[in-house]
Amino acid sequence: MSAELSSVQRRARIHAALGDPARLAIVDTLTLGDASPGEIARALDLPTNLVAHHVKVLQDAGVLVRTRSEGDRRRTYLRLEPDALASLTPPPLRDVPRVVFVCTHNSARSQLAAALWADRADIPAASAGTQPAERVHPRAVAVARRHGLIIDATGTAHVADVVTDADLVVAVCDNAHEDLTAGVRPRLHWSVPAPADTDAAFEAAFADLATRVDRLAPAVHSVPPQRKHQTGTPSS
Missing domain, CATH: 3.40.50.2300 (Response regulator)
Structure with missing residues (x-):
């Protein structure tokens, strides 16, 4: 498989993962900072089992990764993969003095x-x-x-x-x-x-x-x- 075709297929997989409104909302939440699955569920008012499903789809597509908290080892955080952000525009944060x-x-x-x-x-x-x-x-x-x-x-x-x-x-x-x-x-x-x-x-x-x-x-x-x-x- 050529490198160009592999790249196109990876991009297509990412776009497919982002085709669901809830998954796109999760990505928007993670664009500027990391969050735990529970924090995402509360922020988006989604059931935790549904968040888990969407997170798995995004993780399988290479959009995000899990990391273990250095504080509470029972907790995990989600972060976006930097190269998957190329086509994403973060929402602006306005009126920030410092x-x-x-x-x-x-x-x-x-x-x-x-x-x-x-x-x-x-x-x-x-x-x-x-x-x-x-x-x-x-x-x-x-x-x-x-x-x-x-x-x-x-x-x-x-x-x-x-x-x-x-x-x-x-x-x-x-x-x-x-x-x-x-x-x-x-x-x-x-x-x-x-x-x-x-x-x-x-x-x-x-x-x-x-x-x-x-x-x-x-x-x-x-x-x-x-x-x-x-x-x-x-x-x-």
Whole structure:
């Protein structure tokens, strides 16, 4: 079988999987962030057995994959395969004055995500942790430097001191997503694995976050200047 025919057949299989309204709604839910099957069932008001059926069809078509939670090992999360998103346009997120990336210790993933965002998007960004460490992980500082980005090694913070109601909160680890059940609630969740203490693991986490930032940035729109003036929202 030629590579061209194989590619056409794979694309046809993906389109067939997306031909059901419920499956397309599941993909829309996962376009910008990961979710568990139960979270999808609640968001779309669908029976869990029906969600399980649609998830299997999408998984068999190569549209999504399952990953085990690093927090509650009984839970699994669904994420879209990046190359299956080429023909999908994420729904826009409007009136976002700032993006805040959150992980547990605010020492690696959230710091890298905020640095990537500041480099690639115009909307302001910050980072925070649910249990912030005293310092940023040295390998996070190093991997950022290798890619031309700067992270303040002492710049960790708690979510309570950073996040406001207007922020778009992105939880970049499973524990933060599961911990933030009241008060601050992430609007998006990225199930990025905790990097092992090796340069290769931090490079992999950086690459994962870079792909996700590049996917999210075009879908986020800031508050229009005239509305900022009317509502008193700071312009920077």
